[in-house]
Amino acid sequence: MEQNVVIKKVLNNNVIIAEHPSYEEVVLIGKGIGFNRKKDDSVSFNKADKTFLLSNEKEKQQYVDLVPHIDEELIDFTNDILFHIEKRMxxxxxxxIHVALTDHLAFAINRAxxxxxxxxxxxxxxxxLYPKEYQIAMEVVTMIYDKLGIQFPEGEIGFIALHIHSAVTDKTLREINRHNQLINQLVQLVEDTMKVTIDKKSIDYHRLVQHLHRAIDRVHQGESVGEEIKLANMLxxxxxxxxNLAWKLIKVMQKWLKKPVDESEAIYLTIHLQRLTHKS
Incomplete structure (x- = not known):
């Protein structure tokens, strides 16, 4: 059944903000949906190819400010990308992510x-840390090359992967970046202390980074991995x-996160470190 909505703001020919009877304000995207229309006009909800909510007032205003400065075809293409990400995840x-990734891609394309x-x-x-997000980010970079002929540098894959991870975990990019900085610092401490260069492609490096990531999450959630006194003494x-290096890492984590780290983390870190440094 066709349902009409009332236009609150026309952002461009293809994007409008409308008042929906059930969802309050929604963003509608569709070819020509905003063409020759103005505030308070009625438009069929079915004319939209894509819809999403922006219930956060600050993010809605950011999107309203952003859209007029970006090419209409890029807005439409970005939403195709978001649909692909959602389907693959x-x-x-x-x-x-509608605000953050649209903004990021517009600047990244301009830089490229x-x-x-x-x-x-x-x-x-x-x-x-985020292999699935990284794979999908690679697909996004390929989509951009196929559509626009623009080749992104490899670093952009990582940035896009972070946006995807942020959108599925509800963590801010700032929080995710702080965790990555901490992990990077901890790995550097391992290399400096053990006087080794860790193979970043090795499975043991992957396991260490994954463990550090989970340990940081456990600290934030106040979880314990359980006590193993006999194992700790043996190690x-x-x-x-x-x-001893495991305890150095724990002290850095405690200082960085400003929260206590469960003592049992030393056991599992020791095992990872022994496996990693022995092979190095």
Whole structure:
């Protein structure tokens, strides 16, 4: 059944904000949906190819300010990209990605056209921590090349992957980046202390980074991994260097996160470190 909505604001020929009887304000995207229309006009909800909510007032205003400065075809293409991401992730994305990723891609495309390249110091950590998001980000970069003929630098894959991860976990990019900085610092401490260069492509590096990531999450959630006193004593005797380094890592985590870290984390970190440094 056809349902009409009332236009609250026309952002461009293809994007409008309308008042919906059930969802309050919605963003409607469709070819020509805003053409020759104005505030308070009635339009069929079915004319929209895509719809999404922006219930957060700040994000809605950001989107309203952003859209007029971006090419209409790019807005439409970005929404195709978001649809692809949502389908591949198999879950609904947080509404803030409509603002954040649209803004990021517009600037990234502009940088690429000017041959300005930004390095991503956490690229390998991102690939290790969020493999599914990283794979989908690679697909997005391919979509952009196929559609626009623009080749993004590898670092952009990492940035797009972070936006995807942010949208499925409801974590802010700032929070995710802080965690990646901490993990990077911890890995650097391992290399400096053990005087090794860790193979960032190895499965043991991947396991260490995954463990550090989960440990940080456990700290935030106040979870414990359980006490294993006998195992701790055995590891302390068998692998004293790795055990002491594990405690150094825990102290850095506590200082960075400003929260206590469960002592049992030292056991599992020691095991990871021994496996990693032994192979190195």
């Amino acid at each position: 198999g879950e609904e994305l947080n509404q803030h 056209k000017k041959n300005m390249q930004f390095s991503n110091p956490f690229l390998q950590e991102i690939e290790s 302390k005797e068998e692998y004293p260097v790795c055990y």
